[in-house]
Amino acid sequence: KTGTENDKDLFQSQGIEIEGPIKVSLDTTSIVLNDRFDIHPSSPLPNLDSPSAHAFEAESLTSEGVDVFALVCIPDLAVRADVIKKLAGNTIPSCLDLMDYGVAYWPPLERKTFILIFARPLGGRVSDILKNEKSDYNKVDYIKSCIDAMIIGLDELHSRDIYHRAIRHDNLFFRDDQRQDVVLGEFVSSPPGFDQPIAYETIERSMADEGGRGIGRAEDDMYACGVALAVMTQKSTPTPSSKENLIITKITDTSYQTLVGNDLITGTILDAIRGLLNDDPSQRWGLEELENWRDGRRAPTSPPSRPVKARKPLQIDGVDHIYLRTMAYAAAQRPDIALKLIKDGTIPQWVRQELKDDDLASVIEDLTLQAETNPERPETNHVLIAQTLICLDPQAPIRFKGVSFMPEAIGTAMMIERLRGGKLMPFAEAINFEIAKRWFEINTETSASRDMKAAGYLSMRSHLRDKNPGYGIERCLYEMNQGFPCQSPLLQGEFIINLEDLLPALEETAKTVDPKTISVDRHIAAFVASRVKNSVVPSLLDIANPNEAIKLLGQLKLLSFVQDLSNPQPFPALAKWIGSQIEPVIQLYHHRATRKELSSEVPIRVQSGMLSGLLELLDNREKRLEDEAGYERAISEFKNTQDEIAEIKSGIDPNSDKADQSAQQASAIASMVIMAFVVILMLFTA
Numbered sequence: 001k002t003g004t005e006n007d008k009d010l011f012q013s014q015g016i017e018i019e020g021p022i023k024v025s026l027d028t029t030s031i032v033l034n035d036r037f038d039i040h041p042s043s044p045l046p047n048l049d050s051p052s053a054h055a056f057e058a059e060s061l062t063s064e065g066v067d068v069f070a071l072v073c074i075p076d077l078a079v080r081a082d083v084i085k086k087l088a089g090n091t092i093p094s095c096l097d098l099m100d101y102g103v104a105y106w107p108p109l110e111r112k113t114f115i116l117i118f119a120r121p122l123g124g125r126v127s128d129i130l131k132n133e134k135s136d137y138n139k140v141d142y143i144k145s146c147i148d149a150m151i152i153g154l155d156e157l158h159s160r161d162i163y164h165r166a167i168r169h170d171n172l173f174f175r176d177d178q179r180q181d182v183v184l185g186e187f188v189s190s191p192p193g194f195d196q197p198i199a200y201e202t203i204e205r206s207m208a209d210e211g212g213r214g215i216g217r218a219e220d221d222m223y224a225c226g227v228a229l230a231v232m233t234q235k236s237t238p239t240p241s242s243k244e245n246l247i248i249t250k251i252t253d254t255s256y257q258t259l260v261g262n263d264l265i266t267g268t269i270l271d272a273i274r275g276l277l278n279d280d281p282s283q284r285w286g287l288e289e290l291e292n293w294r295d296g297r298r299a300p301t302s303p304p305s306r307p308v309k310a311r312k313p314l315q316i317d318g319v320d321h322i323y324l325r326t327m328a329y330a331a332a333q334r335p336d337i338a339l340k341l342i343k344d345g346t347i348p349q350w351v352r353q354e355l356k357d358d359d360l361a362s363v364i365e366d367l368t369l370q371a372e373t374n375p376e377r378p379e380t381n382h383v384l385i386a387q388t389l390i391c392l393d394p395q396a397p398i399r400f401k402g403v404s405f406m407p408e409a410i411g412t413a414m415m416i417e418r419l420r421g422g423k424l425m426p427f428a429e430a431i432n433f434e435i436a437k438r439w440f441e442i443n444t445e446t447s448a449s450r451d452m453k454a455a456g457y458l459s460m461r462s463h464l465r466d467k468n469p470g471y472g473i474e475r476c477l478y479e480m481n482q483g484f485p486c487q488s489p490l491l492q493g494e495f496i497i498n499l500e501d502l503l504p505a506l507e508e509t510a511k512t513v514d515p516k517t518i519s520v521d522r523h524i525a526a527f528v529a530s531r532v533k534n535s536v537v538p539s540l541l542d543i544a545n546p547n548e549a550i551k552l553l554g555q556l557k558l559l560s561f562v563q564d565l566s567n568p569q570p571f572p573a574l575a576k577w578i579g580s581q582i583e584p585v586i587q588l589y590h591h592r593a594t595r596k597e598l599s600s601e602v603p604i605r606v607q608s609g610m611l612s613g614l615l616e617l618l619d620n621r622e623k624r625l626e627d628e629a630g631y632e633r634a635i636s637e638f639k640n641t642q643d644e645i646a647e648i649k650s651g652i653d654p655n656s657d658k659a660d661q662s663a664q665q666a667s668a669i670a671s672m673v674i675m676a677f678v679v680i681l682m683l684f685t686a
Contacts, residue, residue, distance in 0.1 A: 028107045034100055036062050037117050039070040041107050047125060050171075052077060052190035058117060060099075067120040068099055072106055073189045075113040078415050080188040081483030081497055083162055084116075087188070094153035095184045096121065096173065103495045111493035118186060123174020126182060130232060136265050142179070143232050143269065144294075146172050149182035150225045151291050158218050158287070165192035165216055167224035168200055169231040191412040192216060198243050199259060200227045203250050203279055205406060206243070207329060208397035211416025212405025219281040222290070226276025227259060233273070235263045244333060248326045254304040255279050275301045310354035314346070324355060328392035332399040335385050342368060342388050351392075363391050379429060386435050394442040400435055401426035407436045408455050411480020414473075418487075424473050431460050431476070456480055468544035470536070474526035488523035499531045500566035503559065503574060510573035515580045520555040528562060536561060549584035553619060556582075560611035570609025578614065579606040585618050 028041045040057040048055035048069055058070040073079055087098045097119035106113045123129070126146060133139050149172065157164055164187045171185035193213030198206045202223050205213045231237065241249070249258045256277040260270070272293050275285035283302040285293075293299040313320035314327050317334055321327035331338035331347075341347045342364065352361035371384040386400040397406045403426045405413035414427045430436070436457055440448040452458055456479065463475040478484060486496040490513070494505045506519065525543060529536055539561065542554025556578055563571065579602050586598045598617065605614040 031104050031106070032061070033070070033104050033115055033117065034102045036060065036100060037068060037070065039072075039104075039115065045069055047128065048120070050186055050189050051195035053116070053186075066099075067122065068117050069120045071116040071118060071186065071189055073114040073116065075106075075109060075111055075495060076419055076485055076487070078191055078412065078481045078484040079114050079116075079497075080190075080192065084188050084483075086160060086162065092153070092156050094149040094182070095156065096186050098186070098188070103497075103501070112495045114189075114495055114497075116186065116189060119175075121173035121175050121183060122177040123179040125170060126172040126174060127170040127232075129174065129179065139232075140266050140268070142182075143229065143265075145180070145182040146232065147229070147269075147272070147290070147294055149184055150228075151287055151294065153184040154218070154221055154225075155287050158221075163192065163216050163218065164221050164224075165213075166195055167221055167228055168196065169228040172228070191416070192409075193220075194412075194416070196224070198246055200224045202281075203247060203255070203325075204393075204395040204397065206247055206250075207332075207399075208404045208406050208409065209413055209416070212397060212403070212409045212413035214406035214409035214412075217281075218286065219284050222276050222284055222286055223255075225290070226255075226273050226285075229269055229273050229276070230259045233265050233269055234261055235265060236261075244329070247329060250279070251307065251323060251325050251329070254306075256304060271299070271301055275299060278302060278304060280305050308355060310350065312350075312354050314341075314350045314354070316341070324351070325393050325396075328389055328396065331392075332389050332396075332404070335382075335402075338385050338388075339381055342384060347388070347392075360391060364388055367391070379433065382429075383433050383435065386430070387438050390435075390438050390442065394439070398430065398435055398439060400430045403427065403430075407439050407457075410436070410460075411456065411476070414477055415481045415484050418477065428464055428473055428476075431457060431464055434461070468540065469520070469522050470525040470529040470540035470543065472522065472526070474522050475530060478527050478530035486523055486527040488521050488527070490517070490519075490521060490524065496527070499528065499562060502528070503563055503566075503571055506559070507571040507574045510571075510577040513577065515577060518555065518581075519574070519578055520558055525558065528558060532561075532565070549588050552578075552581055553585050553615075556585075556611060556615050556618070560615045563611050568610075571611070572607060572609035575606045575609050575611060575614060578611070579603070582614075582618065 030038050030040045032038055038059050038061055043057035045055035045057060048071075050071060053071040053073045056070045056072060058068050060066045060068055084098065084101055087095075088101055089099070091097055098116060099119060100117040102115060103112050104115055105111070106115070126142060130139055130142060133142070150167070154164060154167075164184060166187035167184065171187075173183050173185055175181040175183045191211060191213075192215045193201060193205060194210050196213070200223075201213060202220055205216065205220065208214070246258070254277075256274050259277065260273060264270075272285070272290060275289055275293070278284040278301075280302070283305070285299065285301075289299040307323045307325055310322045310324070313322045315321070316327060316330045317337060319330060321330060327347075327350075331341065338347075345365075345368075348361040348364040348368075351357050351364065367384055367387050371380045374380050382401050386398060389396065389399050397404045398410075403413060403417065405427075410427060410430070414424055417427070418424060434452075434457070436455070437448055437452060440451040440455075444451050449458075459479065460476045463471045463479070464473065466472065474487075478486070483497055485491075485494070486502070490509050491502075491505050494501075496502055496505055502524070510519075520543060525540060529540060536558055539554050539558040542550050542557060545551050545554065559574070559578070563569075582602060586595050586602075589595050589598065601617055602614070605617050
């Protein structure tokens with residue numbers, strides 16, 4: 001396939017919506033990344049593709065003899081930005097070397113996207129070599145080299161508090177063309193666990209949506225190692241099963257029995273696979289046990305723990321369930337049936353009578369009773385189902401209104417749902433109703449509130465309650481996904497994940513945008529706020545002000561802050577865009593001479609391209625106070641004059657000659673006062 005077809009297939013395979021066809025000529029010129037690497041869009045390398053990124057030929061412009069390739073990521077899909085910063089330029093033993101990264105315009109997509117530069121593995125993909133290798137002896141040697149890479153690579157990553165979350169049999173490569181040294185493939189082009197087939201995820205994480213699987217722990221990497229070894233040691237690849245069937249089979253028969261067949265290349269690795277695939281994380285082999293086994297030292301293998309069987313099955317949608325966990329999973333897939341079985345007492349009765357668990361049955365009954373106290377609230381039933389499922393299977397993800405996510409992964413789950421055109425309301429409601437609180441209460445030994453705060457739930461709930469710009473669901477998206485680019489329509493075709501890149505992008509937008517368009521929309525406000533937190537709260541308050549002038553001033557304050565903080569270079573087009581809208585701010589001043597002075601000075605400040613200069617001119621505290629004081633003096637003088645006229649009139653007999661004379665004098669004085677007031681108003685008001 002051409003690079004064009006590859007890019008289009010990539011979007012479709014991940015369920016991400018794209019507009020229009022992707023067009024590119026095969027003779028598309030190369031692009032340069034960071035002045036260091038030349039990348040060739042017309043030269044794809046499908047044998048080095050990742051599920052969420054396509055590989056292309058690349059070459060180093062600064063180092064001779066260094067073989068590299070480029071991985072072009074899906075635009076808008078959040079990359080693991082925090083991990084990328086830790087890895088870039090550092091050699092991690094037994095891991096594919098990340099040489100550099102950056103954002104560049106990608107011709108096939110006609111927009112900018114994120115690009116990763118890796119050292120090129122010269123020996124190819126291990127799975128491809130195993131497929132073509134005839135000798136079982138050589139295959140076993142290759143598999144043992146993979147185990148070495150797993151031990152060394154994961155030890156290096158875990159010591160840095162980094163979890164791979166993309167260990168697969170087809171994500172292992174030979175670093176050298178002699179095929180002696182295996183390295184772990186890349187894992188930063190998509191969210192943790194996002195690209196993993198269901199089989200590679202533990203039972204509980206496989207129940208979650210792809211975007212909701214979470215960063216996980218070391219035990220999740222070890223489980224994936226076990227699956228990779230199980231696949232590599234079998235002569236034929238197991239037939240894929242549906243997600244629901246695979247999960248239920250793993251629960252009833254254990255992961256080891258489900259994934260390991262009888263047609264094996266070798267049985268010498270089975271003990272390691274059995275230890276790595278233990279479904280109990282506390283009994284699963286870690287790196288120490290795997291290393292001991294490799295070195296010939298005895299490593300204990302705990303027998304797989306079997307779930308408790310019910311005496312009589314509970315039928316859900318025509319299928320009998322004798323295990324609590326399979327029943328809970330089946331119920332989660334059929335919420336209408338689950339609600340009926342919860343409310344009519346079938347599930348708690350089955351738990352009490354057939355599983356002999358009075359405590360769990362009582363908890364479910366209490367939840368049902370609480371729900372019945374608020375029957376008029378439409379969300380009550382959804383909350384009841386979610387909380388009951390958490391109690392039935394505490395290790396499973398949160399299941400609520402059609403979405404499924406591990407509690408720490410709600411941010412990435414929201415992000416993926418948005419990219420796929422789904423609804424974000426279930427996530428917002430899950431946060432507001434504190435669905436995750438019960439999960440933390442059951443699964444953590446510390447305070448549930450503390451864990452909720454650490455996972456970001458308390459701040460997200462606060463953001464959702466504030467409907468003003470800089471908050472809401474947009475703030476949650478950016479705060480929980482540091483690698484998620486700003487989604488403002490003003491930045492269409494860009495890939496902005498760093499604050500310092502925002503104003504250069506807006507500078508380009510300013511050259512073609514309708515001048516009447518506001519420069520800070522909800523996405524930009526939320527993106528900036530997520531990066532600098534409380535520093536911009538006053539600006540956000542101004543942006544939310546209904547007064548148009550205050551709103552414009554708030555936008556200027558926000559962008560000026562960003563310019564001073566991250567990129568103090570001139571942006572004349574952006575300044576001109578903002579300056580063209582600034583008239584309401586000038587009208588805040590009462591003194592006509594001040595307005596005229598500001599109007600003549602604005603173009604000069606705009607030309608400089610420094611937003612701070614424009615802000616200093618328009619939001620000058622001393623000038624404001626002086627203007628307000630002058631306006632108040634004018635009003636006071638007029639009021640005093642009116643009071644004098646009223647006093648003269650009230651102290652004279654209306655029928656006397658003196659009254660006539662005084663009236664004439666008063667009229668003359670009034671005329672003079674009115675004339676004086678008009679002059680004053682001409683000076684201080686429009």
